[in-house]
Amino acid sequence: MSSSTTAPVRQSSVRAHNLALVLNTVANSADPPSRAAVAGATGLTRATVSALVDDLIAGGLLVERDPPPRTGAGRPAAGLALTAAGPAGLGLEINVDYLAACVVDLTGAVRQRFIEHADQRPAPAADALAALGVLAARARLAAEADGLVVAGAAVAVPGLVSAGLVRVAPNLGWQDVDAPGLLRAVPELAGLPVTVDNEANLAALGELRVAGGEQTFLYVSGEIGIGAGLVIDGELYRGARGWSGEIGHLTVDPDGKPCRCGASGCLEQYAGQEALAADEPGAAAALGIALSTVVNLLDVPVIVLGGAYAPYFERLRDGIEAELRRRVLTAGLAPVTLRAARLGADAAVRGAADAVIRGVRDDPAGWLRRAG
Amino acid sequence: MSSSTTAPVRQSSVRAHNLALVLNTVANSADPPSRAAVAGATGLTRATVSALVDDLIAGGLLVERDPPPRTGAGRPAAGLALTAAGPAGLGLEINVDYLAACVVDLTGAVRQRFIEHADQRPAPAADALAALGVLAARARLAAEADGLVVAGAAVAVPGLVSAGLVRVAPNLGWQDVDAPGLLRAVPELAGLPVTVDNEANLAALGELRVAGGEQTFLYVSGEIGIGAGLVIDGELYRGARGWSGEIGHLTVDPDGKPCRCGASGCLEQYAGQEALAADEPGAAAALGIALSTVVNLLDVPVIVLGGAYAPYFERLRDGIEAELRRRVLTAGLAPVTLRAARLGADAAVRGAADAVIRGVRDDPAGWLRRAG
Numbered sequence: 001m002s003s004s005t006t007a008p009v010r011q012s013s014v015r016a017h018n019l020a021l022v023l024n025t026v027a028n029s030a031d032p033p034s035r036a037a038v039a040g041a042t043g044l045t046r047a048t049v050s051a052l053v054d055d056l057i058a059g060g061l062l063v064e065r066d067p068p069p070r071t072g073a074g075r076p077a078a079g080l081a082l083t084a085a086g087p088a089g090l091g092l093e094i095n096v097d098y099l100a101a102c103v104v105d106l107t108g109a110v111r112q113r114f115i116e117h118a119d120q121r122p123a124p125a126a127d128a129l130a131a132l133g134v135l136a137a138r139a140r141l142a143a144e145a146d147g148l149v150v151a152g153a154a155v156a157v158p159g160l161v162s163a164g165l166v167r168v169a170p171n172l173g174w175q176d177v178d179a180p181g182l183l184r185a186v187p188e189l190a191g192l193p194v195t196v197d198n199e200a201n202l203a204a205l206g207e208l209r210v211a212g213g214e215q216t217f218l219y220v221s222g223e224i225g226i227g228a229g230l231v232i233d234g235e236l237y238r239g240a241r242g243w244s245g246e247i248g249h250l251t252v253d254p255d256g257k258p259c260r261c262g263a264s265g266c267l268e269q270y271a272g273q274e275a276l277a278a279d280e281p282g283a284a285a286a287l288g289i290a291l292s293t294v295v296n297l298l299d300v301p302v303i304v305l306g307g308a309y310a311p312y313f314e315r316l317r318d319g320i321e322a323e324l325r326r327r328v329l330t331a332g333l334a335p336v337t338l339r340a341a342r343l344g345a346d347a348a349v350r351g352a353a354d355a356v357i358r359g360v361r362d363d364p365a366g367w368l369r370r371a372g
Numbered sequence: 373m374s375s376s377t378t379a380p381v382r383q384s385s386v387r388a389h390n391l392a393l394v395l396n397t398v399a400n401s402a403d404p405p406s407r408a409a410v411a412g413a414t415g416l417t418r419a420t421v422s423a424l425v426d427d428l429i430a431g432g433l434l435v436e437r438d439p440p441p442r443t444g445a446g447r448p449a450a451g452l453a454l455t456a457a458g459p460a461g462l463g464l465e466i467n468v469d470y471l472a473a474c475v476v477d478l479t480g481a482v483r484q485r486f487i488e489h490a491d492q493r494p495a496p497a498a499d500a501l502a503a504l505g506v507l508a509a510r511a512r513l514a515a516e517a518d519g520l521v522v523a524g525a526a527v528a529v530p531g532l533v534s535a536g537l538v539r540v541a542p543n544l545g546w547q548d549v550d551a552p553g554l555l556r557a558v559p560e561l562a563g564l565p566v567t568v569d570n571e572a573n574l575a576a577l578g579e580l581r582v583a584g585g586e587q588t589f590l591y592v593s594g595e596i597g598i599g600a601g602l603v604i605d606g607e608l609y610r611g612a613r614g615w616s617g618e619i620g621h622l623t624v625d626p627d628g629k630p631c632r633c634g635a636s637g638c639l640e641q642y643a644g645q646e647a648l649a650a651d652e653p654g655a656a657a658a659l660g661i662a663l664s665t666v667v668n669l670l671d672v673p674v675i676v677l678g679g680a681y682a683p684y685f686e687r688l689r690d691g692i693e694a695e696l697r698r699r700v701l702t703a704g705l706a707p708v709t710l711r712a713a714r715l716g717a718d719a720a721v722r723g724a725a726d727a728v729i730r731g732v733r734d735d736p737a738g739w740l741r742r743a744g
Binding site: 160170230232237238239241242243244245246247249250251252261262263289292294298300326327329 | 701
C-alpha cells in the first residue's frame with residue numbers, strides 16, 4: 001500500500017550479499033551441505049548457488065569434499081565446508097601482566113597461540129605495543145608458513161576505546177594511545193587491517209559466538225583490573241559511547257582503598273587478581289556484592305566468570321552465591337546461574353580472532369577483491 | 373532474489389494498520405494536517421485516507437477543524453486533530469505513602485487528577501487496592517461526566533511485576549497480589565481493561581513519551597523505596613524477566629542498616645524519602661555512589677531524578693555530582709547530565725495514563741469495534 005520508492009539494488013551488491021549468504025549457510029550447517037541443500041536453505045536457484053560456490057572455492061574460502069561411497073541408488077552429492085587453509089584472524093591481547101596472540105582459521109580452529117607473561121605497567125605504551133608487535137609478527141609468520149593468510153588483527157585492551165583510540169586504560173597508565181597505528185608500524189604487520197576493542201567486550205563476544213553461550217549474560221573478566229561485557233538477546237550492549245561494563249570501578253567501600261582510577265573503594269582493589277593470589281578472604285564477598293548490584297539493576301539471568309577468575313572459580317563460587325542469595329531482590333523467584341567461562345583465560349584473544357574471521361565471513365566479496 | 377513466500381495480508385489487518393498509521397500521523401504533526409497532507413506523509417492514496425479519516429471521525433477519535441480564513445488564491449483545507457472528547461486513559465498509582473489517579477485524554481491533556489496521602493503499609497493489599505478503587509471510580513465518573521470514555525486503566529506499583537501479578541513489593545509487604553483482578557472487582561470499574569506495571573518503568577516511559585525526554589537515560593524514582601527505569605535508544609529495557617531497575621537494593625554499605633528486602637546496607641535505607649525528610653547528610657553521597665555504579669556499568673549519559681527526588685533536586689545536586697566526578701571512570705571524557713524529572717512527582721501516574729492512550733492510538737480498529 002505504501003508508495004515509498006526503493007533504490008534500485010546494484011548487481012554487485014546483490015552478488016556480495018549472496019556470497020555472504022552462501023558462505024554463512026555453509027558455516028552454520030551441522031554437516032557439509034551439498035550445493036542443492038544450500039540452494040534449498042537460501043532460496044537461491046541452483047545455478048546461482050553453483051556460480052557463487054565456484055567463486056568461493058576459487059577465492060580460497062570454501063572446499064568441496066568428495067562424496068561418501070555410493071550405498072544405494074542415486075549418486076551421493078559432494079559436501080561443502082569452510083576451508084582450513086584460507087584466511088585467518090589474528091587475535092591479540094595486551095593485559096597488565098601478559099601479552100597474547102592467537103591465529104584462528106575460517107573453521108574456528110586455533111592454529112597458533114603465543115603468550116608472554118611480563119608486567120606491562122613500567123613500560124610506556126609504545127614499548128608495550130612494540131613487544132606485542134613482535135609476538136604478532138611471530139604468529140603471522142608461523143601462520144603463513146602453515147598455509148594461512150592473515151586477514152587482519154583485532155587487539156583486546158583493558159581500557160576504554162573509542163574511534164580506534166584507547167582513551168583511558170588506568171591499570172596500564174595509558175591515555176589516548178593509537179594502538180592500531182603503533183602496531184601497523186611493525187614492519188611484519190605493515191598493510192594489515194588492525195582494530196582495537198575493550199578486552200571484556202571481546203571476551204563476552206568470544207563466549208557468545210565461539211563457545212556458544214547463552215543469549216543474555218554478564219561476562220566478568222578478572223585480571224589485575226576487572227571488566228565486564230553485557231550481552232542482551234545475543235547482542236553486546238556497548239552503552240551510549242561504547243564505555244559500558246566498567247564493573248571494576250563499582251564502589252564496594254566508599255571510604256576504602258585508593259584505586260588507580262582516582263576514586264576509592266573500587267571493586268578491583270578487593271577482588272582483582274592480586275587479591276585472589278594473596279588469598280584475601282573478602283574477594284568472593286566483594287565480587288558477590290558487585291554482582292548482586294548488576295542483577296538488581298539489569299535482571300541478568302547468567303553470570304560468566306572469565307580471565308583470571310576462571311581458574312579460581314570453584315574457590316569463589318560459594319562466597320559469591322551467598323551474596324547473590326542475600327542481596328538480589330528476585331533471588332527467591334528465579335536463581336542466578338553462575339559459571340566459569342568456557343574459553344577460560346583465552347576468551348578475549350579468541351573473541352578478537354573471531355571478530356576478524358566474522359569480518360571475512362560477512363563480506364567475502366571484499367576478501368575476494370583483496371585476495372584477487 | 374529470495375523465493376521465500378509471504379502470507380497474504382488480510383484486508384482487515386491492512387485496514388487496522390492504516391487506521392493506526394493515519395491516527396499517529398495526525399498525532400505527531402506539529403499543526404493540524406489536511407487530508408492531503410496525511411496522504412502525502414503516509415504514501416496512501418487520498419481516497420483511502422479520506423475513507424479512513426471518515427471512520428476515525430465517526431468513531432470519535434479525530435475531529436476536523438474549520439479551515440482558517442481565506443487569505444489569497446485557492447481554498448484553505450480543513451485541519452485534522454485528535455479529539456479531546458473521546459477515549460481517555462486512567463492512570464493509577466499505589467505507593468507507600470499515597471494513592472493517585474489521573475485521567476488523560478487522547479490529546480495528552482490531564483482532565484482529572486486525584487491524590488490521597490496515607491500510609492499504605494499497615495493495610496493488607498486488598499484494602500489498599502479497594503481504597504485505590506474508590507479513587508479510580510471517582511476519576512472515571514468525573515471523566516465521563518466531562519464527556520470522555522475511559523478506555524482502560526494502568527496501575528503503577530512499587531514492586532516486581534510479571535504476567536499481571538505483583539510478585540514482590542517489599543515496602544508494601546505484598547507478595548503475589550493480583551492488582552488488576554482486585555481493581556476490576558470494584559463495581560464502578562467492572563469491564564474496564566486493567567494492566568499493572570512497575571512504577572519506575574511507567575515513570576520512565578512518561579518522561580520519554582509525555583515530556584519528550586532524551587532517548588537514552590536512567591530515570592530514578594525516589595519514594596520510600598527507590599526504583600529505576602532504564603531507557604536505551606527510546607526503548608524501556610526491562611531485563612530478562614522484567615525485573616530490572618531495582619536500584620534501591622544496590623549495596624551502599626555491606627554491613628549497614630537492615631533493609632525490608634532482607635539484605636543490609638541497601639541504597640533506599642540511606643537515600644529514600646524518609647532519609648531526605650530527616651535531612652540526613654549522607655543521602656546525596658549515597659545516591660551519587662549508586663549512580664556512579666550505574667554509569668560505570670552502562671555508560672548512560674543522562675540521569676533523571678523523579679518522584680520524591682524532584683522537589684529535593686537542588687539540594688541533592690552538588691552532592692551527587694561530586695561523587696559522579698570522583699567515581700565515574702569516564703567523567704573526564706564526557707560529563708553525565710543530571711536533571712529533575714519534567715513531570716515531577718507525577719511521572720508514574722502520567723506514564724500509566726499515557727500507556728492506555730497509546731494502546732488506543734496503536735489499535736484504533738480495536739477501539740472502533742469496542743465502541744461501535
